[in-house]
Amino acid sequence: MKKKAQIIGVMGGGSASPEAARKAQRLGELIADQGWILLNGGRSAGIMEASAKGARSRGGLTIGILPDDHAGHTSEFIDIPILTGMGSARNAINVLSSRVVVACPGGAGTVSEVALALKTMRPVILLDFDVGELFAGAEKNGLLFRESTPEGVVERIKALLAREP
Amino acid sequence: MKKKAQIIGVMGGGSASPEAARKAQRLGELIADQGWILLNGGRSAGIMEASAKGARSRGGLTIGILPDDHAGHTSEFIDIPILTGMGSARNAINVLSSRVVVACPGGAGTVSEVALALKTMRPVILLDFDVGELFAGAEKNGLLFRESTPEGVVERIKALLAREP
Amino acid sequence: MKKKAQIIGVMGGGSASPEAARKAQRLGELIADQGWILLNGGRSAGIMEASAKGARSRGGLTIGILPDDHAGHTSEFIDIPILTGMGSARNAINVLSSRVVVACPGGAGTVSEVALALKTMRPVILLDFDVGELFAGAEKNGLLFRESTPEGVVERIKALLAREP
Amino acid sequence: MKKKAQIIGVMGGGSASPEAARKAQRLGELIADQGWILLNGGRSAGIMEASAKGARSRGGLTIGILPDDHAGHTSEFIDIPILTGMGSARNAINVLSSRVVVACPGGAGTVSEVALALKTMRPVILLDFDVGELFAGAEKNGLLFRESTPEGVVERIKALLAREP
Numbered sequence: 001m002k003k004k005a006q007i008i009g010v011m012g013g014g015s016a017s018p019e020a021a022r023k024a025q026r027l028g029e030l031i032a033d034q035g036w037i038l039l040n041g042g043r044s045a046g047i048m049e050a051s052a053k054g055a056r057s058r059g060g061l062t063i064g065i066l067p068d069d070h071a072g073h074t075s076e077f078i079d080i081p082i083l084t085g086m087g088s089a090r091n092a093i094n095v096l097s098s099r100v101v102v103a104c105p106g107g108a109g110t111v112s113e114v115a116l117a118l119k120t121m122r123p124v125i126l127l128d129f130d131v132g133e134l135f136a137g138a139e140k141n142g143l144l145f146r147e148s149t150p151e152g153v154v155e156r157i158k159a160l161l162a163r164e165p
Numbered sequence: 166m167k168k169k170a171q172i173i174g175v176m177g178g179g180s181a182s183p184e185a186a187r188k189a190q191r192l193g194e195l196i197a198d199q200g201w202i203l204l205n206g207g208r209s210a211g212i213m214e215a216s217a218k219g220a221r222s223r224g225g226l227t228i229g230i231l232p233d234d235h236a237g238h239t240s241e242f243i244d245i246p247i248l249t250g251m252g253s254a255r256n257a258i259n260v261l262s263s264r265v266v267v268a269c270p271g272g273a274g275t276v277s278e279v280a281l282a283l284k285t286m287r288p289v290i291l292l293d294f295d296v297g298e299l300f301a302g303a304e305k306n307g308l309l310f311r312e313s314t315p316e317g318v319v320e321r322i323k324a325l326l327a328r329e330p
Numbered sequence: 331m332k333k334k335a336q337i338i339g340v341m342g343g344g345s346a347s348p349e350a351a352r353k354a355q356r357l358g359e360l361i362a363d364q365g366w367i368l369l370n371g372g373r374s375a376g377i378m379e380a381s382a383k384g385a386r387s388r389g390g391l392t393i394g395i396l397p398d399d400h401a402g403h404t405s406e407f408i409d410i411p412i413l414t415g416m417g418s419a420r421n422a423i424n425v426l427s428s429r430v431v432v433a434c435p436g437g438a439g440t441v442s443e444v445a446l447a448l449k450t451m452r453p454v455i456l457l458d459f460d461v462g463e464l465f466a467g468a469e470k471n472g473l474l475f476r477e478s479t480p481e482g483v484v485e486r487i488k489a490l491l492a493r494e495p
Numbered sequence: 496m497k498k499k500a501q502i503i504g505v506m507g508g509g510s511a512s513p514e515a516a517r518k519a520q521r522l523g524e525l526i527a528d529q530g531w532i533l534l535n536g537g538r539s540a541g542i543m544e545a546s547a548k549g550a551r552s553r554g555g556l557t558i559g560i561l562p563d564d565h566a567g568h569t570s571e572f573i574d575i576p577i578l579t580g581m582g583s584a585r586n587a588i589n590v591l592s593s594r595v596v597v598a599c600p601g602g603a604g605t606v607s608e609v610a611l612a613l614k615t616m617r618p619v620i621l622l623d624f625d626v627g628e629l630f631a632g633a634e635k636n637g638l639l640f641r642e643s644t645p646e647g648v649v650e651r652i653k654a655l656l657a658r659e660p
Contacts, residue, residue: 007575037575063575069417069591069615080502080532080558082577083591085417087399088281092254096564096578108284111299115277116253120564132297134276172410202410228410234426234450234582245337245367245393247412248426252564252580261399261413285399418611422584441629442610446583449603462627464606 006161007037007063009098009122011113012047012129013106020047020105023127025054027102027150032060034154039098041090042066042082044075047104052077065094088112095122100157103129118143123160125153171326172202172228174263174287176278177212177294178271185212185270188292190219192267192315197225199319204263206255207231207247209240212269217242230259253277260287265322268294283308288325290318336491337367337393339428339452341443342377342459343436350377350435353457355384357432357480362390364484369428371420372396372412374405377434382407395424418442425452430487433459448473453490455483501656502532502558504593504617506608507542507624508601515542515600518622520549522597522645527555529649534593536585537561537577539570542599547572560589583607590617595652598624613638618655620648 008031012024028051031038038055040048042064052062056077064078069085084090088109095101095117101124103114114131117124118138125145138144147153173196177189193216196203203220206213207229217227221242229243234250249255253274260266260282266289268279279296282289283303290310303309312318338361342354358381361368368385371378372394382392386407394408399415414420418439425431425447431454433444444461447454448468455475468474477483503526507519523546526533533550535543537559547557551572559573564580579585583604590596590612596619598609609626612619613633620640633639642648 005574063577065577079500080575081592082558082560082588084419084588085591086254086419086588087257087415088284089251089254089257089414089416091277091281092252092256093577093579093581096580097576108280108300108303112256112277112280112284115273115280116256119253119273119277132299134297134299135273138273170409228412230412244335245410246427247393247395247423249423249584250426250582251423251584254579254581258412258414258416261415262411416584417587418614419581419584419587421607421611422582422586438610438614438630438633442586442607442614445603445607445610446586449583449607462629464627464629465603468603 005035005037005061006099007039007097008157009039009094009101009117010047010051010104011040011094011101011106011110012051012104013110014043014046014048016046016050016105020128021050023150024050024104027051027104027127027153028054028056028060029058030150030154031055032058034158036157037061037063039063039065039094041094042075042078043073045073047106049075049077051104065090065097092116096120098122100125100160102127102153105129125156127153170200170202170226171264172204172262173322174204174259174266174282175212175216175269176205176259176266176271176275177216177269178275179208179211179213181211181215181270185293186215188315189215189269192216192269192292192318193219193221193225194223195315195319196220197223199323201322202226202228204228204230204259206259207240207243208238210238212271214240214242216269230255230262257281261285263287265290265325267292267318270294290321292318335365335367335391336429337369337427338487339369339424339431339447340377340381340434341370341424341431341436341440342381342434343440344373344376344378346376346380346435350458351380353480354380354434357381357434357457357483358384358386358390359388360480360484361385362388364488366487367391367393369393369395369424371424372405372408373403375403377436379405379407381434395420395427422446426450428452430455430490432457432483435459455486457483500530500532500556501594502534502592503652504534504589504596504612505542505546505599506535506589506596506601506605507546507599508605509538509541509543511541511545511600515623516545518645519545519599522546522599522622522648523549523551523555524553525645525649526550527553529653531652532556532558534558534560534589536589537570537573538568540568542601544570544572546599560585560592587611591615593617595620595655597622597648600624620651622648
């Protein structure tokens with residue numbers, strides 16, 4: 001594992017369709033292949049479980065920022081569980097700690113993370129997650145992007161990392 | 166002021182158009198007239214300032230959940246400033262502490278509050294704040310509503326308070 | 331109730347001896363008599379319950395900053411329950427939001443609040459709560475005080491409010 | 496680096512005497528030698544900087560739970576900076592996320608971490624940090640320990656990890 005690696009946040013629902021889970025797992029693999037660290041919500045469910053599983057399978061490092069104050073719901077594929085005991089308030093930490101945020105399909109919690117990320121000027125890449133025209137301004141300003149494949153997401157992250165200091 | 170009054174959250178942008186500010190101020194007045202407590206983000210700007218000003222003008226009680234760890238940005242119309250020192254993580258407190266959440270026009274921060282409110286099953290009323298089809302499920306399930314006047318919002322709140330325990 | 335009233339934080343254990351509870355209740359009465367707002371941890375137990383009961387009995391306003399994300403443990407004597415859903419992380423909010431912090435007998439949670447208050451330069455008055463020599467520097471610098479009666483605490487608060495802007 | 500390694504929290508002041516810094520650095524080295532992950536407050540100062548420097552020098556992994564919402568104060572020896580933007584409220588996360596907490600000399604912030612750790616039943620080892628008789632109960636119950644050398648701390652951690660599941 002490389003030290004001082006970039007941290008890529010992967011957000012998404014606690015439940016996930018088979019296709020969404022498959023793409024999240026693949027995204028986790030690709031993130032690990034790049035030597036990036038994967039950060040997510042840490043639970044053993046949905047996009048969190050799938051993306052951590054993918055990253056772990058390639059030897060990547062996985063960080064989970066958990067809403068819980070105990071380890072009971074933590075994914076087995078999380079190397080570093082950060083227990084916040086703060087419920088959804090931890091969503092703010094998820095995005096602050098990520099260099100780039102990828103939003104996979106999810107519900108209101110995932111929308112809150114997209115919104116908080118944009119508010120703190122973290123670039124957001126939507127992977128098959130439709131937020132309509134809600135953040136059209138951010139799209140225009142090159143802060144919000146849409147992709148439909150894990151490979152496309154990774155290319156987009158590379159471009160973002162190259163663009164900014 | 167009535168004790169054990171209902172707490173109504175009013176969210177919205179730190180900057181506001183004249184019309185949005187006018188409606189927020191009117192909403193504050195009507196909330197105070199009902200004997201409800203107004204809760205918002207507490208800052209001396211935009212929807213926060215306008216709604217607190219309205220409530221205060223009618224003798225209502227106003228609570229501000231500030232992102233700051235100091236009082237420098239607090240609206241003069243806030244009776245009870247709660248300094249969280251937590252930035253946007255305090256958005257989760259805003260909605261948890263509100264019986265009903267009203268979302269006036271705002272940016273990404275306001276979207277995050279709508280999303281967090283729905284996630285924790287707080288009813289949300291959009292006052293001229295268009296979130297597209299993003300939360301269509303919540304609209305169908307009677308958790309998200311759209312209104313175009315402060316008076317309409319208050320009637321909606323009354324119905325919600327009557328409906329639930 | 332006076333608007334823009336000073337907020338006085340009263341901290342202490344979730345369980346309390348009869349004497350400690352009696353003094354906390356009396357302190358709540360005196361705080362209300364001064365027109366100050368009482369802020370505490372909000373739960374229906376120990377020092378929290380006793381101090382809120384005292385303040386309420388004199389028509390004072392009571393604010394509870396709860397660790398919970400639901401209302402189930404809230405004292406009936408709390409007028410304004412702020413649900414943080416953050417567990418002990420909310421201790422930081424308790425002290426940031428208080429003009430002066432009074433620490434009644436308690437356990438590790440109360441010690442954490444004394445420490446956090448001093449760290450953020452909030453004056454702390456210990457009411458029968460012995461912290462040994464741990465904060466001797468703060469005592470020398472006029473930030474930490476010891477009292478043995480609710481009346482003494484109130485006189486100390488008055489002096490502190492007069493001293494500072 | 497070993498996956499699923501134990502996370503050891505090292506707390507202490509933002510300023511440190513030469514001797515305290517030397518011991519914290521040595522403690523960091525020993526923690527890394529054991530294959531444990533070091534977690535601290537993440538800033539480039541005092542005990543935080545020294546302990547991270549020690550762990551890094553032996554190839555250990557270092558996590559910093561920062562109070563800040565930006566990277567400006569982060570130690571160069573931190574591999575994984577978690578930006579909370581929550582000020583001292585993040586102290587609760589520090590201790591929740593640690594399997595064992597070591598408290599080096601510090602001020603009120605460090606005392607708050609000792610207190611929060613004990614409240615959540617995390618074992619605490621004091622390395623030259625005198626808290627008087629404040630937590631005498633925890634000492635009796637085998638939750639709080641005193642050591643005067645980094646080597647003694649590591650032996651104590653080993654015993655604690657062996658004792659508990």
